[in-house]
Amino acid sequence: MTETTPETTGPAVTAVPVTAVPDTAGPETAVPETTEEAAPGVTHDPAPEPDPAPDPAAEAAAPAEGPACPPRRRLRAAVRWTAAVLVFAAFGGAATYAVAQPERTKIPGLKTPGDGRWTYPPVALPKLPAGRPRPLDASANPAGVHYADLRSLLLPLPEQAVADRSFPGTKGWLPSADYLKRYDFEFPDTARDTRLELRDDALRHIAARAWTMPDGTRTEIYLVQFLTAGHRNSHYAQLAGVPVRGARDAVDDGTVQSKSIPSAETVYAQAKAGAHGGVSTRSAILGAGDTYALVVQTRKGALPEVPFRQTVRLQAQLLG
Template structure:
């Protein structure tokens, strides 16, 4: 291909100014006759002869009555198509506008009798985020990379945040976020505290992170995360807390019949939920023990009268997800 570029053809001279019509253009050309419809150039006579004007007959007026109507010029057809498009657009917008106006006047689903979604008592929690791990450290359920189920993340960052609208009990923050073991043991019946204080250190308890809050309806929630030196020691600690000790206010507990059995959890995580057996005292206590590798989560929820199952189960599931 040649390196030289062909110069573009020169633009044609303007025939009319802005807004000029075909009729005005034709009238300015010599030797052209103009009618109301179109201009047809006249014949050229011999040199020196006077010009003879040519009579042009209007095709519309001279057409036979039975002849078909003449086809409009292309310019008229373009105007017709443009008008049709604009008319269609106006109709479409009118329909959409009417539909929108109708939709916004419809009642909400919750306002229609029989279609409202009743509140099942679920709480609203902040968005959950898994904490960052130390460089190269695997998560608790990383298969062969972490066969002991060790939680390398900061245990305090694995605590479930308080539900929205709750009043947080700051006394559970402890020193540097770690709860003293004696404070945790106080959560159990007085007769069981001495034995538990002896057993937990023997089971290799390292430290405890805890959080507690009170909801406007009077529900009290306490969550404890206990980390042991290994998963077998954690299992031993769970055995002690569920067999030789009982949480305060719930001297007799039974398996939670409202808990849905058969739910699956990561790895060998085990979740056991309990409910205070009848006859109950002033408060109804529900509790859960989650064993996740080297860590045990103890959840206690209480309320005067009856403690609903829904927020309790929701809290247990969310805490399980953070440990998984």
């Protein structure tokens, strides 16, 4: 600390700082003291006696005054404690948010949007008669016969569907003449001839079901069963060039292909969009052993793709 010399009545005396002399003569060498006699001939009022030099032992024994540590250390300690409090507060707030945060699907307006697929009831393959193989077991069943009741292989209605009671469903069989009305034959005689060919090709049964969803999408499923897979192939070849009613100029649709469809089944699908707000149509034919399925969906305006693919794949699994 620098002290200021009090004012005197005489001329000012400039204070000269005392510089410590390096300890070169050994530990017993003392620094010479400066006295008034060292400057003879100089007359001035005597300066007030300086304060006695502080005694280090007395300072050590005296109680400490002020803060225990320098201000800078105290500031650093305060910063560290503040940071620790903020970190714990952040973790605590995050934990509270995670516990109180509701699921996204339970927040109004933030429900995860669906992809448009329908909700079908659980689907299970019917139990086969004892000792009968599955239709796609080529080694044990080369004719590809479905030994289960064909009506039990119809895809069930999804939720919110309204059944078309004009279709027999699981309670009967559809006449072949009604089935052929689904096709757009170029000439009336062609439809009659095809019906006769169905009989010659050893047609056994036609199971059918139809329904309509709230958005206006209509689905029709036909399962056509023959005596053997060979008879089924013969008839399918005759209908290959006949379009589904309302779907002339349809284009191939490969989006229904999926690993979920049994590899031994054949799938062929077509789609036609309704022009200027007309009726759109999608159709698919599935070949599985002695049976093929015709799946048709129609709707005024745009026809969703997801429910069509879903329906075709589920029906293919039931046939396998």
